[in-house]
Amino acid sequence: MEMTRGLWQHRAMIEFRALPDDHPDLSYSPLLRGAILTLKYAQEHGSIGLTKTKSFKRVFVHWAVEHFDWPGKSAEEMFRYNKVINEFEFPPLEVLHFLLISLRLARHLKGEFRLTKKGAELAQCPGRLFAELIPYFVLRVDHASYARFDEAPFGKWDVWMNVINVEADHGATEAGLFEAFYGEAKDWHTAGWREMAAFSCCVLRPLEWSGLLMESQEDDAGKRVSHVFKTPLWRSALILDTDEMLRPVRVQ
Known part of the structure; x- marks a missing residue:
């Protein structure tokens, strides 16, 4: 391979x-x-x-x-x-x-x-x-190769990771992250599921396998909804340009 x-x-x-x-x-x-x-x-x-x-x-x-x-x-x-x-x-x-x-x-x-x-x-x-x-x-x-996709999603790692750094700081849905990058609402349950699959497998999955992101799933009206969170390892291991944009976690 x-x-x-x-x-x-x-x-x-x-x-x-x-x-x-x-x-x-x-x-x-x-x-x-x-x-x-x-x-x-x-x-x-x-x-x-x-x-x-x-x-x-x-x-x-x-x-x-x-x-x-x-x-x-x-x-x-x-x-x-x-x-x-x-x-x-x-x-x-x-x-x-x-x-x-x-x-x-x-x-x-x-x-x-x-x-x-x-x-x-x-x-x-x-x-x-x-x-x-x-x-x-x-x-x-080349994450598209082992994920068996013909083409990887459009984008660069510096953009993906800097945006995820902000968007997923307090958790985000997989569909919400896709929309943040591409301006379209795609999901596994829409006609754009292939684009979502490519984004999930070529961007989110490598970060999850690395231990930088974690994913949880829940059912919403019979549909699977994936939530993405940054792990403590993300915060410990990465230095990104958007770090200064992060909001502190409020303690109740």
């Missing part, structure tokens, strides 16, 4: 703070958690076996499904419908595999996934690993 078909817009006006390895907000990142687990598994077992197509073998895929604690993809739910799961059927692992190889934290050697010296070192350093992994994933990966 090719995820760098065209590198996404560079990091203008987006700065990530360096966080210490023991910073509590790092726990909000599912992708960081999965990376640490994968690196430590490879370290403890010497390597992870690969198939002929250089995907992780099922024994590790099953282990990852059980241990990643991925939001919305619990082991119980995934194994309920599939007793055998391949890497491509667990998209977070497929993306993570690509990232670890691309960042040279691991390499493929003689049918195995093995850590590099840098990967072994960062497996013990969550703050440094976050700094390597998350900016690259959010800002440089």
Whole structure:
């Protein structure tokens, strides 16, 4: 799978703070958690076996499904419908595999996934690993490729993140964020559901997988309504031009 078909817009006006390895907000990142687990598994077992197509073998895929604690993809739910799961059927692992190889934290050697010296070192350093992994994933990966969209939504990361910084500061709906960028009311229940899907999968999902946003859902008159919130990690990790526009939270 090719995820760098065209590198996404560079990091203008987006700065990530360096966080210490023991910073509590790092726990909000599912992708960081999965990376640490994968690196430590490879370290403890010497390597992870690969198939002929250089995907992780099922024994590790099953282990990852059980241990990643991925939001919305619990082991119980995934194994309920599939007793055998391949890497491509667990998209977070497929993306993570690509990232670890691309960042040279691991390499493929003689049918195995093995850590590099840098990967072994960062497996013990969550703050440094976050700094390597998350900016690259959010800002440089072609998210439309693994989401199976022909085209990504129009826009740039510096605009998306600076606007979300303000609009979602006290929570926002997914549809409300779409309208803030594109001036049209689209939703999963309208004719514009494809545009909403592209925005959700290529903009909001990477931020959620990174642990910068979180999503909750509720039913409103039989329709699913998604609410988006900034996590504490967003506030700890990001420095954005629109920070000065944020309103303080009122304490009753």
